[in-house]
Amino acid sequence: DTGVSQDPRHKITKRGQNVTFRCDPISEHNRLYWYRQTLGQGPEFLTYFQNEAQLEKSRLLSDRFSAERPKGSFSTLEIQRTEQGDSAMYLCASSLWETQYFGPGTRLLVL
Amino acid sequence: QKEVEQNSGPLSVPEGAIASLNCTYSDRGSQSFFWYRQYSGKSPELIMFIYSNGDKEDGRFTAQLNKASQYVSLLIRDSQPSDSATYLCAVITDGGSQGNLIFGKGTKLSVKP
Numbered sequence: 001d002t003g004v005s006q007d008p009r010h011k012i013t014k015r016g017q018n019v020t021f022r023c024d025p026i027s028e029h030n031r032l033y034w035y036r037q038t039l040g041q042g043p044e045f046l047t048y049f050q051n052e053a054q055l056e057k058s059r060l061l062s063d064r065f066s067a068e069r070p071k072g073s074f075s076t077l078e079i080q081r082t083e084q085g086d087s088a089m090y091l092c093a094s095s096l097w098e099t100q101y102f103g104p105g106t107r108l109l110v111l
Numbered sequence: 112q113k114e115v116e117q118n119s120g121p122l123s124v125p126e127g128a129i130a131s132l133n134c135t136y137s138d139r140g141s142q143s144f145f146w147y148r149q150y151s152g153k154s155p156e157l158i159m160f161i162y163s164n165g166d167k168e169d170g171r172f173t174a175q176l177n178k179a180s181q182y183v184s185l186l187i188r189d190s191q192p193s194d195s196a197t198y199l200c201a202v203i204t205d206g207g208s209q210g211n212l213i214f215g216k217g218t219k220l221s222v223k224p
Contacts, residue, residue, distance in 0.1 A: 002156075033211060042115075042199050042214030043155065056211065091154055098143050098203055098210050102154040 002026070004103035006092050012109045013082055020078045021106045025094030032075050033100060034067055035091040036060065043091055049075060082110045113138040113204050117215035125223050130187040132218050134200030137181070143203040144176055144183045145212065150196045158198075159185070190222045 003026040013019050025032050030051050035043035046065070048056040051072040061067075064082075069075040079086055087110045093100040114137040124130045132146075143162055147155035161167045161174040161183065173186040183202075187194055197217040203210050 031210065035212075040119075040216065042201070042216050043212070045211040045213070048211055058211075089154075093212075095210070099145070099157065099160055100210075100212060101157060102147075105154040 002101040002103065004092060004094050004101055006090075006103040006106050008106055009104060010107050010109075012111065014111050015082060015084060017082055018078065018080045019082060019108065020076055021090055021092075021108075023075045023077070023092030023094075023103060025074070025092070026096075026101060027073075029094035029096050029101075030072070031095045031097075031100075032069060033093045033095075034075070034077050035093065037089045037091060037105075038087075046077075079108075082108075084110050086110050113202075113213055115200055115202050115213050115215040117198075117200050117218045119216055120219040121221050122218055123221045123223060124190050126190060126192060128190050128222075130190045130194065130220055130222070132185040132187075132198050132200075132220065133182060134184065134215055135182045136200075136202045136204075136213075138202070138204040139178075139181065141178075141181075141202045141204045143210075144174070145201040145203075146172075146174060146183075146185045147199040147201060147214075148194075148196045149199055149217065155199055187220075190220075192222045192224050195220055195222045 005024045032049040034046040037043040049069040200215040201212040
């Protein structure tokens with residue numbers, strides 16, 4: 001257990017529904033990252049927060065995706081109008097400097 | 112496009128042997144290098160990081176970095192069946208304020224008893 005928690009751990013939804021995932025980082029970590037991982041691939045970067053500021057977004061983050069970190073603590077990742085291609089493991093990581101520690105992930109299945 | 116390449120394996124070694132995992136990266140500006148272990152269905156777990164050329168040892172694990180050749184490797188000595196997992200190489204290319212990791216696809220290691 002790295003101290004990064006994610007909720008829910010699993011989510012099954014129907015195509016077109018909205019889903020929201022939560023990440024609670026290690027308490028003293030000011031950096032928070034979201035990644036997506038599909039089967040047989042390494043994690044791919046989605047977005048990055050330093051404190052409450054969203055400083056970078058990947059081109060993978062379409063306009064259906066939005067992320068927030070309102071008070072610089074926990075973060076949420078919302079996917080609107082889910083598509084079957086969104087099925088993946090969504091990973092959150094936090095860091096104080098460069099070394100990132102991952103949470104357990106949220107596995108999303110879109111039917 | 113900045114890339115990190117790994118042999119997908121599977122790499123099979125007998126118990127007690129040395130497992131050697133390799134990784135190459137495309138961006139010469141890369142500054143920081145990480146190895147993560149990922150068991151099936153689980154999230155990546157940090158094993159080691161290395162910033163400078165040469166070797167870095169931690170228990171049974173040794174990371175090796177050669178920036179001139181743009182490769183980083185991980186040696187696992189006295190391999191155990193519990194080491195069977197996918198090993199992900201990750202690189203930070205910016206070295207700046209973002210620090211997002213670029214991952215390879217991972218090498219699947221199987222340690223046979």
